[in-house]
Amino acid sequence: MVKQPRYETVTLEKIVGGGQALGTLSDGRKCFVWGGLPDETVTFRVTKKKAHFIEGIVTEVLHASPERIAPRDASSYLSTSPWQIMTFSAEQNYKAALIKEAFELHNVVLPHKIDVYTDRRKFQYRNKVEFSWFSERAGESYPDTLDLAFFRRGSKGKIIVNECSLLPSGIITLAHSIRDLLHRKHISARQLKTLLIRSNQQGSCVWQLYIKDRLPNIITREETEMLPAQGGEIIYSDPRSPASRITARLAKFGDTTLTDTVLGTPFRYACEGFFQVNIPVYEQALRDMQEWVSYPKCTTLANNDTGGENLPVIDLYAGVGTIGLTIGGDNATLIEINESAVAEMQRNITALGRANARAVLAPSEKALDFITPNHVVIVDPPRAGLHADVIAKLLETAPPRIIYLSCNPVTQARDTALLTEEYNIRAHRGYNFFPRTPHIEHLVVLDRK
Structure with a gap:
């Protein structure tokens, strides 16, 4: 016997961190729904059922939000870019709100208004x-x-x-x-x-x-x-x-092997290797980070502009070196776990003639001795965030500045809450690397108290 699909009707309340819209059923259970927007009444097909919540996909919009638009890829957008159904201004607002919510969840107050940078290119940006x-x-x-x-x-x-x-x-x-x-x-x-x-x-x-x-x-x-x-x-x-x-x-x-230029610096990378998907927006993030590499330089992100000194840089989770080799100065140590990425990184170092740059093949949590009180530390971890041992080492050695770029504001907020034991947030900014999707990149600059 073929199992018949189950349908529910609900009025949706808000967008949540995973990108779905949240609603509450008549029996009190929460539902997480793809294809819907806040304040819409929708019918959805249940795709997953748990004791306290269900998940689903909208099959009919009974009352539409004014933010709703027709998706460009009507048959496939849910699989690739589920936020094609909203205006771009709504997407920008929701991404700022999700960053704020992630940090509030960990009792961290971001000191400035949340800005999400975009070059306004919404399609054909993925490489x-x-x-x-x-x-x-x-x-x-x-x-x-x-x-x-x-x-x-x-x-x-x-x-x-x-x-x-x-x-x-x-x-x-x-x-x-x-x-x-x-x-x-x-x-x-x-x-x-x-x-x-x-x-x-x-x-x-x-x-x-x-x-x-x-x-x-x-x-x-x-x-x-x-x-x-x-x-x-x-x-x-x-x-x-x-x-x-x-x-x-x-x-x-x-x-x-592909080659690309990032902030004027040429890089080689393999098809399967890690490299940024949206380079123009990534370059803006790098420009913002570059202003903070010299310590204790304060920049326009905090409406200040005083000078500073150049300290050596430690670049953790370095990939092929696109951060450390573009903004890390002449004395950068780049730590990466992936062997092929480190091989490409070393080739990039040699091609650029960076005699004082070092490529280290190791998990970041196994390269803790490189972190000292005399380094500016740059981290760009995977979605899981910083390893607990990395956080412990940062708190122990207390380098003067940590520049933290994240693809997951939720784990970044968790890590920042722990680091605020010794650090204050000096600057922050969001980046819309992946338009029409729920994914957000976020930068936090932390200075030792």
């Missing part, structure tokens, strides 16, 4: 995408279909994707070319895992096709020369893992 695949049998005498897909939000299913407004046209064109090539060979989605494509600011693309079967000739060298890309790879990825992990590199074509 990286990872597609899944979908096939269905057309009939016994016909081959499988083959389509690019994303996972459907709120379920285990997939949604076929032909276009995505967040991506530049070059990435879409390359994805279609690879899809059509594989389809002509009667390749099925069952043999494939994902397609990763990345482009630089000049529009050059590289690709990685992750496959579940060891088929090095799934695309030939001659065929890759017809693709609109500077290079690509065929990668076997263990089918027992759902993630696109590199088990073995089966074939490589052309140049698979």
